[in-house]
Amino acid sequence: MKKGGRKFSALVVDDDQVIRNFEEKLLARFELETKVVKNGEEALKLFREGYTFDVVVMDMEMPVKNGPEWYGGTCRPLVQATRALRAMGVDCMIVGVTSRGDGPEKAELEAAGLNCCWEKPLNDKIVRTILDELAKKSS
Amino acid sequence: MLGLSLDQLRTDMNRLLAILFHQGVLDEQFLQLQQLQDESSPNFVSEVVNIYFHESEKLLRNLRALLVDRELCDYKKMEIQLNQLMGSSSSIGAQRLRNVCIAFRAASNHNNRPGCLRALELLEYEYCYLKNKLHELFQIEQQRMLAAAVRYPAPHQHLNNPQA
Numbered sequence: 089m090k091k092g093g094r095k096f097s098a099l100v101v102d103d104d105q106v107i108r109n110f111e112e113k114l115l116a117r118f119e120l121e122t123k124v125v126k127n128g129e130e131a132l133k134l135f136r137e138g139y140t141f142d143v144v145v146m147d148m149e150m151p152v153k154n155g156p157e158w159y160g161g162t163c164r165p166l167v168q169a170t171r172a173l174r175a176m177g178v179d180c181m182i183v184g185v186t187s188r189g190d191g192p193e194k195a196e197l198e199a200a201g202l203n204c205c206w207e208k209p210l211n212d213k214i215v216r217t218i219l220d221e222l223a224k225k226s227s
Numbered sequence: 228m229l230g231l232s233l234d235q236l237r238t239d240m241n242r243l244l245a246i247l248f249h250q251g252v253l254d255e256q257f258l259q260l261q262q263l264q265d266e267s268s269p270n271f272v273s274e275v276v277n278i279y280f281h282e283s284e285k286l287l288r289n290l291r292a293l294l295v296d297r298e299l300c301d302y303k304k305m306e307i308q309l310n311q312l313m314g315s316s317s318s319i320g321a322q323r324l325r326n327v328c329i330a331f332r333a334a335s336n337h338n339n340r341p342g343c344l345r346a347l348e349l350l351e352y353e354y355c356y357l358k359n360k361l362h363e364l365f366q367i368e369q370q371r372m373l374a375a376a377v378r379y380p381a382p383h384q385h386l387n388n389p390q391a
Contacts, residue, residue, distance in 0.1 A: 106315040187313040209318040
């Protein structure tokens with residue numbers, strides 16, 4: 089809960105419906121008002137439309153539809169999405185969830201403005217950690 | 228008689244779950260999924276798992292199609308399918324499937340087509356096993372819910388007031 093009794097809000101960005109359904113339900117269980125989108129473009133669109141969120145939870149390995157050829161690490165689209173969000177002035181927490189453990193991409197993601205990342209699956213322990221960080225920020 | 232059935236069904240469910248945990252087919256993430264099921268979404272687990280089955284079948288077909296092509300084995304596309312399958316498998320607690328995906332990805336990273344083929348066969352086997360067992364679990368759960376929903380008036384209640 090935010091100061092003033094308002095709920096925290098979250099945006100889930102994942103191209104997989106199983107994960108969208110699961111993460112939405114998990115975050116709602118912790119009383120976060122949650123929206124879900126399928127990819128980085130839809131996330132950017134929401135922010136352009138004036139939506140704000142306290143935290144964005146993004147899949148690190150989404151391919152970009154009609155995007156450039158895959159190169160380097162698998163999370164290039166997330167780097168691009170994170171940079172674009174930060175460039176728009178989005179300063180909320182952005183966390184990544186990945187199917188792999190420590191990867192060379194992590195440093196690049198942090199440089200792009202990602203706050204932190206975790207290995208999938210999202211669970212109640214991770215959500216509590218996120219909520220603790222949000223509570224610290226809002227106090 | 229119905230009371231005994233309800234207990235028996237609960238025992239059957241718990242026994243099946245215990246076996247699946249013991250075999251490593253499922254891990255504690257499946258419990259996380261069950262904890263999210265509540266009155267507002269009483270079929271949450273089966274709904275999410277059925278979406279998982281539907282999507283996984285597509286991913287497995289895609290992987291087979293990619294491997295069948297001896298000339299142009301697109302390992303990068305394979306990695307995309309595998310990451311998705313790994314992510315969704317780990318989200319529902321399908322531990323063994325996830326572990327096979329990891330092995331498959333390792334073979335794919337080394338452009339090891341025979342290794343990938345072996346991993347795919349194992350993946351297809353594990354998927355079938357998981358699907359059969361979870362369908363069995365959901366059937367028992369359905370029977371349990373039906374049995375619990377049937378109400379009988381207690382013997383001392385008046386016939387005109389069955390809900391008291």
